[in-house]
Amino acid sequence: MRWWFPVSLRAVARTEPGRDPFPASGAACWVILCQQGFTMDPATVSTSSSCNCTLFPAVLLVMALLMAAHKLGLLCQLWHKVEPKSPRHGGELVAEVLKAHRVRYLFTLVGGHISPILVASEKLGIRVVDTRHEATAVFAADAVARLSGTVGVAAVTAGPGVTNTITAVKNAQMAESPVLLIGGAASRLQKGRGALQDIDQMSLLRPLCKFCASVQTVREIVPVLRRAIATAQSDTPGPVFVEFPVDVLYPYHLVEKELTPKGSPKTFIAKAMSWYQHNFLRNLFAGAWETQDLFPLPVHVPQATAKQVQQCVELVSRAKKPIILLGSQVTLPPTPVKELRAALEDLAIPCFLGGMARGMLGRDSPLHIHQNRREALKEADVVILAGSVCDFRLSYGRVLSRYSKIIAVNRNRSQLLLNSDIFWKPQVAIQGDASSFLLCLSRGLKGYSCPQDWAASLKDNDHQKEKANREKAEKPTEQHLNPLKVLHRMDALLPENSLLVLDGGDFVGSAAYIVQPPGPLCWLDPGAFGTLGVGGGFALGAKLCRPDSEVWILYGDGSLGYSILEFDTFVRHKTPVIALVGNDACWSQIAREQVPMLGSNVACGLAYLDYHTVAEGLGGRGFLLTRQDEGNLDNMLRAAREQCIQGHPVLINALIGRTNFRDGSISM
Numbered sequence: 001m002r003w004w005f006p007v008s009l010r011a012v013a014r015t016e017p018g019r020d021p022f023p024a025s026g027a028a029c030w031v032i033l034c035q036q037g038f039t040m041d042p043a044t045v046s047t048s049s050s051c052n053c054t055l056f057p058a059v060l061l062v063m064a065l066l067m068a069a070h071k072l073g074l075l076c077q078l079w080h081k082v083e084p085k086s087p088r089h090g091g092e093l094v095a096e097v098l099k100a101h102r103v104r105y106l107f108t109l110v111g112g113h114i115s116p117i118l119v120a121s122e123k124l125g126i127r128v129v130d131t132r133h134e135a136t137a138v139f140a141a142d143a144v145a146r147l148s149g150t151v152g153v154a155a156v157t158a159g160p161g162v163t164n165t166i167t168a169v170k171n172a173q174m175a176e177s178p179v180l181l182i183g184g185a186a187s188r189l190q191k192g193r194g195a196l197q198d199i200d201q202m203s204l205l206r207p208l209c210k211f212c213a214s215v216q217t218v219r220e221i222v223p224v225l226r227r228a229i230a231t232a233q234s235d236t237p238g239p240v241f242v243e244f245p246v247d248v249l250y251p252y253h254l255v256e257k258e259l260t261p262k263g264s265p266k267t268f269i270a271k272a273m274s275w276y277q278h279n280f281l282r283n284l285f286a287g288a289w290e291t292q293d294l295f296p297l298p299v300h301v302p303q304a305t306a307k308q309v310q311q312c313v314e315l316v317s318r319a320k321k322p323i324i325l326l327g328s329q330v331t332l333p334p335t336p337v338k339e340l341r342a343a344l345e346d347l348a349i350p351c352f353l354g355g356m357a358r359g360m361l362g363r364d365s366p367l368h369i370h371q372n373r374r375e376a377l378k379e380a381d382v383v384i385l386a387g388s389v390c391d392f393r394l395s396y397g398r399v400l401s402r403y404s405k406i407i408a409v410n411r412n413r414s415q416l417l418l419n420s421d422i423f424w425k426p427q428v429a430i431q432g433d434a435s436s437f438l439l440c441l442s443r444g445l446k447g448y449s450c451p452q453d454w455a456a457s458l459k460d461n462d463h464q465k466e467k468a469n470r471e472k473a474e475k476p477t478e479q480h481l482n483p484l485k486v487l488h489r490m491d492a493l494l495p496e497n498s499l500l501v502l503d504g505g506d507f508v509g510s511a512a513y514i515v516q517p518p519g520p521l522c523w524l525d526p527g528a529f530g531t532l533g534v535g536g537g538f539a540l541g542a543k544l545c546r547p548d549s550e551v552w553i554l555y556g557d558g559s560l561g562y563s564i565l566e567f568d569t570f571v572r573h574k575t576p577v578i579a580l581v582g583n584d585a586c587w588s589q590i591a592r593e594q595v596p597m598l599g600s601n602v603a604c605g606l607a608y609l610d611y612h613t614v615a616e617g618l619g620g621r622g623f624l625l626t627r628q629d630e631g632n633l634d635n636m637l638r639a640a641r642e643q644c645i646q647g648h649p650v651l652i653n654a655l656i657g658r659t660n661f662r663d664g665s666i667s668m
Helices: 009-013 026-035 057-071 074-079 090-100 115-123 134-148 166-175 201-205 218-233 252-259 268-285 306-317 337-347 373-379 392-397 434-444 452-473 483-493 506-514 535-545 557-572 588-598 611-617 627-645
Strands: 105-109 127-130 152-156 179-185 211-214 240-245 322-326 351-353 382-386 405-410 428-431 498-503 550-556 578-583 621-625 650-655
Touching (some): 090 218, 105 115, 105 134, 127 134, 179 218, 201 211, 306 382, 306 405, 373 452, 382 434, 498 535, 506 550, 506 588, 557 611, 578 611, 611 650, 621 627, 627 650
Parallel strands (some): 105 127, 105 152, 405 428
């Protein structure tokens, strides 16, 4: 809106002739006034040569007062009620929003900055699960997000509490997991003044999160949280961060006690400061307890267009050797995994499964091809990258044949076209939800039949490779147990309700070729970031989401060191899991390359430690597997499972030797 002021400058200014009423600042004030939408009617401006005044002092004064009133929150206090006697606190609003968004678990490591959130959440029936490290809390929230289809939530205290989560937040970003991280912070009036654990948290989290916000008043809690949760789940899911200064979480009377001066101020400066602090407090709580909508905002999921789907239907209908590569994105809502599995079975196209998509087709599906992916891709005439990305896992696209027609579907445009026009080129590139696309493709290809000889030939090669792996498993190592044999025996004993968590390098890399999850959403690995230390948190979140599942963690002895103390968490929160540790006293994933290439084993060596004893010391149950137990492996594994069924977390310390199974694998 533009305002016209038909007044004489001399009449308004009342200045002495030849004197500027706003020395050295007239031009700047005029620019500000114009930017605010104010102007003059030139016809009404006095042109008297005796007046060099160019501004409206009274108008500027009013504007300055209004802006100051707005900045100080005085205008807000006119519209919103302040209730100094209310015992309520901001933590209650946080809990109410989480409850309205169907959040069942809040993972945390306790701290005074966030105590009101934890207490209020527990009162509303949200289970508060405290861990021994903040990273574990975020990993657990990540697992819940992946398995439940809702946002996972972790709350940590200010400063080091927040910085301890950085790796886990980055892992969630690269794994595309919708995680809400709540961080405590110093009071707004104490920021930059040496307050406890006061750092610039926003600058740390902005590069890692889709959305970052610092809540400034109690009335902002609800809208900021609702927006953050919707953003976490929309488009390409990912982590979000909301910072809560401590003064927006505690009740009025406690904040008043901490922020306002004791006694009556004596000097003018002291009185002005006292007024400012009391005004700040009133603005902080103005409108705090007014009724607000708590329920979820709409979540946006990008979809393929009908034209794009039809284009792909025509390509696939002519294919003789099609292949589908499924990535973790296919497990995201809104498509239920059972519907996706049915669509894949209708298409009858051979599938390679990666990340969270492992287990999508069950254990013995003729469509699931485990081995020889590189060779199959060189033969394929049509390849569908359904959430799969041409990063290091696909050799940046170099494993794709230039003669193949590539259909790429991904919610994230940068991931959709990663390394395209360098090593590969998509025939069709669709920025949309991969699972919804596959459902549409299945409906459009009714009557299409993938050549059976193509799928059969891939499966035959699969069986030959698996037979060779079983033969390698029976060969004794120089010392201790053959790791392949341990993994084969474990795989054979896994029940149909098992859920697998992968945390390690060499031992876990071998498991990816041998151990088969029984169904969809039964496999949790870090994702593209390759993070070690996810095991404790992932298993904790998985067991809470699936209390009837038998949760197994496959650890390397290196990665175990990051979260072995979480056995205390498993015991305290009655979440029995089984950890199988491949203990070869080495960081073997690195040593495989470092020793032959550089001639040194420096920093790669560990020791055959009694990790099972550590688990027992933390209240769990421990088992030691050595070469002397080779003939009794099945019984030892069954005994461990029985202890878990009885409610005890279990660690199996399997002393393993070294094989050449993964020679040539890379770790960079």
